[in-house]
Each structure stands twice: as C-alpha cells, then as structure tokens.
Amino acid sequence: MISLRQKGFTLLELLIAITIFAIGLLTVAGMQMAAIQANMDADSNSVATAIAQGxxxxxxxxxxxxxxxxxxxxxxPFALNAAAMANIRGGDRYEASYDITLNSPAPGMAQVRVRVDGGRTMTVQTRSVSLTGFKRL
Structure with missing residues (x-):
C-alpha cells in the first residue's frame, strides 16, 4: 500500500528551484562582465596616464x-619612443600632443599641457588624458 505522505520533492518544486538557481547564475555572470569592463577601462586609463606623465x-x-x-x-604632436610603445599590453595605440603657453600663469613661466589619446575599452573607443605642468623660464 502506498502512503499519501511520501518524502521528496515534486517536479514543480524542482523546476522552481532550478529557475531560481539559474537566475542567480545569470546575475553573477552579469557582474563578472561588469568587473571585466571596469578593469579594462582602468588599465587603459593607467597606461594613458603613465604615457602623459612621461x-x-x-x-x-x-x-x-x-x-x-x-x-x-x-x-x-610629440614623438613617442617606438621601443617603449611596443611593450604596451593589448597592443593599443596612443598618440601624445602638447601645448606650451609662455608667460602663463605668471611672467617668466610656461604652462605645459600634455594630452594623450588612445587605448581601447569596451564602452569607449579611445581614452583621453590631459596633464598640466609649469616650467620656470
């Protein structure tokens, strides 16, 4: 004789559990993609900043x-060292340019602005970094 109180899970309960588990896995995969994208953006920004500083x-x-x-x-345009540029991770291309404004911000000084364009990210094709320095003339 079969009892009405059998132990175990019904098919419906298993389907609901698998669905909840699948939604959780998809959420984790989405977070992983966001982390990879943020890491790629940060790396491109770091390389462009290092070139601009140099x-x-x-x-x-x-x-x-x-x-x-x-x-x-x-x-x-500023001619970048080809040997140094060959070692950039990912093979991205970067271009540097500069502006020099004499007697700025004060007489006898020069304002130097360096801009580096290039790199690749998942959201933006190129990255632009600008740095400004001052030189006493």
Missing part, C-alpha cells in the same frame, strides 16, 4: 632655452 617629465626636464619653448603651436 611626456610631461620629458618636456619639463629640458633647459629653459630649448627650442621646444620657443614654439607655441597648439596640439603639437
């Missing part, structure tokens, strides 16, 4: 009578 340091380390401070062309 260019700014290169310009600021030159003597005050260097020809670079006599030319005040806006967005002048």
């Amino acid at each position: 260019v700014l340091e290169d310009i600021l380390s030159r003597s005050a009578d260097d020809d670079i401070f006599g030319d005040t062309v806006a967005d002048e």
Whole structure:
C-alpha cells in the first residue's frame, strides 16, 4: 500500500528551484562582465596616464632655452619612443600632443599641457588624458 505522505520533492518544486538557481547564475555572470569592463577601462586609463606623465617629465626636464619653448603651436604632436610603445599590453595605440603657453600663469613661466589619446575599452573607443605642468623660464 502506498502512503499519501511520501518524502521528496515534486517536479514543480524542482523546476522552481532550478529557475531560481539559474537566475542567480545569470546575475553573477552579469557582474563578472561588469568587473571585466571596469578593469579594462582602468588599465587603459593607467597606461594613458603613465604615457602623459612621461611626456610631461620629458618636456619639463629640458633647459629653459630649448627650442621646444620657443614654439607655441597648439596640439603639437610629440614623438613617442617606438621601443617603449611596443611593450604596451593589448597592443593599443596612443598618440601624445602638447601645448606650451609662455608667460602663463605668471611672467617668466610656461604652462605645459600634455594630452594623450588612445587605448581601447569596451564602452569607449579611445581614452583621453590631459596633464598640466609649469616650467620656470
């Protein structure tokens, strides 16, 4: 004789449990994609910032009578070291440019603005980083 109180789960209970489990897994997968995207954005920003710092340091380390401070062309391209650029993770391309404004913010000083464009992210094609420094002339 079969009792009416059998132990175990019904098919409906199993389907509901599997559905809840699947929704949880999909949520975790979505969070993983968001984390990968944020990591990729941060890496691209870090590389662009490091390049901009290197260019700014290169310009600021030159003597005050260097020809670079006599030319005040806006967005002048800066030739990046090809050997150093070959070691960038992901093979992204970066371009650097600079502006030099003489007698700014005070007489006898130069404002140097460096801009680096490039990199790749999942949400944005290129990343732009700008740094500003000052040189006493």
